[in-house]
Amino acid sequence: MIFFKKRNFWPRGKINGPEEVAVDEKGRLYFGTPAGTISRLLSDGVIETFATTGGRPLGMKFDPKGNLIVTDAYKGLLFVDPQGVIKILATSADARTV
Helix, strand or coil: CHHHHCCCCCCCCCCCCCCCECCCCCEEEEECCCCEEEEEEEECCCCCEEEEECCCCEEEEECCCEEEEECCCCEEEEECCCCCEEEEEEEEEEEEEE
16 A cells, blocks of 8 residues: 555544544545544545544445445444445344444
8 A cells, every 4th residue: 555655644633533444446544533524534644524424434444336335323334425425325223223
């Protein structure tokens, strides 16, 4: 992963509490915050908001098509397309609400 060879630090003071990270095919780092945003760290060190779930994004992983699949503690299982558009995939499991 070339991105991490260029940088060896986490932007101190700019990020509050990421629970999980994922890296896309371009080497950009994505992470969820307690404020309900999914942000990404670009190769030049800029942090931008990619999507806002309104919940608490926790686990995340990219599928083969570049979509981000997110587990959110308050919103459920989410699908986020490459443009940051969110779709809810599930809000319950085994008849229990997330």
